[in-house]
Amino acid sequence: MPQSVAVAIVHGIGRQKEDFASAIIQQLRRRVRQQLGEDPQEAPRFFFQPVYWAPVLQNEEDELWSRLRKGGSLGWTGLREFMVDFAADAIAYQPIEGRRDAYDRVHGVFADSLRRLAQQAGPRAPLCVISHSLGTVIACNFFYDLQAHSAEKPLIAPTVRQKLGDAPLACGETLTLFYTMGSPVALWSLRYENFGKPVHVPSPKLHSHYPNLAGEWVNFYCKADVIGYPLKELNADYRVAVTSDCPVLVGGPLAFWNPLSHMAYFGDTDVLGPIAEGLVGVWQTINTAQG
Template identity: 45%
Template sequence: MKVVGNSMKIAVGFVHGIGKQKEHFHAAMAGLISKRLGEICPAVELVSKGIYWADITDRLEDELKEKLAPDHLHWNKWIDARGYAISFLGDAIAYQPLPHKAGDDDRNYIYTAIHERFYEKLQELAQCTGPSAPLCIISHSLGTIIASNFIYDLQNGRLPSGKLASISEDPSALVRGDTLTHFYTMGSPIAIWTMRYNDFGKPISFPSPALLAEGLPYGEWVNFYDKDDVIAYPLKRLSAEYDAAVTEDVEVRNPGFLASTPLNSHGGYYRSRTVIERIAKSLAELYDQTTRQPIR
């Protein structure tokens, strides 16, 4: 972990979830975290990038809606309910990798294209912060699965051919995922995804094996969930492996209009004071542990 003088740069990658998204989806939350961190630990500078992938699936979803338009299906005209369903369900289905043989990576081009975007943003972060800066990933909804899959593939040598095959040899420790100190999952359906395995599968190795090897086991994987959010689930109870990897399942009460309803609570994590405060304080503690400088 690199500290210049009494300051530290931390790379933060935000990964969005399902539905129509804007390229700067992360800006408001990044600003709130930076503001709070500036109050308690001004020596830390956050460098944030949004790992925006919605445009990759939007093209196929828009094409599908055009193909179905002549059928005049119910609920399309007034509230675009089917468009909503295609956008939300389509993202998850399109991202799901298909069984394929070695060398047949083009069949999983959505999965691969999203992970290539993830790789590109990590490279941008490394250029801005330095190759060995601490890495924090903040993910939401389907983005928690994308982040988990990306890190898992990287840690277990499951990278496909092409651009992604070079990640493990990248000179930047940050890009290789070796400096991952903080992982935040918000409104995560990972618990449902684990049903593909009879033992509920295995989580990513956390903390980063590279940090553990250096004797630096600080950081945390915190899973935020609102009990009213039907897409979000706790993770520690899934298995002994998840219990060891996940630092804490934190229940929150998301803000917003009708936030106590099953779906309207799902987007509130970006504005949750509980989430903002936990992340800011933990990143400040990272600086404290690295420099032995007390935080305010």
């Protein structure tokens, strides 16, 4: 039986619907079919799972926006609402000493999603993570915590640990491909000495499951996107961890030249093409090795 590949898709800022990943999943399925042929129904090659964390923070943000508007007349309403979506998400998510409930609740959603993927694709399935915007920060933090957690340095809350289960995939051991789009990780790195330490891609434990499998971390950014930045030059550790910073032009005529491009990565050919190639390469490698 061929081994499937698991794909987690993490959204970013803005008001997200539960089906936020439907379009990108459909496009990736079409692209991998073009290279591999039709997907056998009895043994799907790829399983996709959205990581839909928005509801964790949305109610509080809605209440905040309601109170702010009651406070007086505001100009640039659309831009202000965007700032509430982005800044409030970012501020609320970050843990502070003595309080990390939002951080843990968001990571609990991530853990649930990976556990579902492990049930669908298999406990040892190679894992690809596709993330956008603040979702790239969440993904980096989530896997960093998994990789650095120890009895001496406990980073994972018991509630998150319980949701993960014990499948190698859910515990991050099979993380193989990591794609970040419009990532503000560079801005978050200001919180740490010398701009911090990156997550390891692939997971340090991947080769115990798939000795022949190579991983990659590709960071897509658009030069007009004021939220997304290159990552490789943050420090020596990032130069090793990030395979490539990939500049792209995303969005149509109304977006590619301005900050609206930040919301256009999921549908862009220059982004989807390399991701599909990465997925196909992983599937072929593990199933050729099995054969």
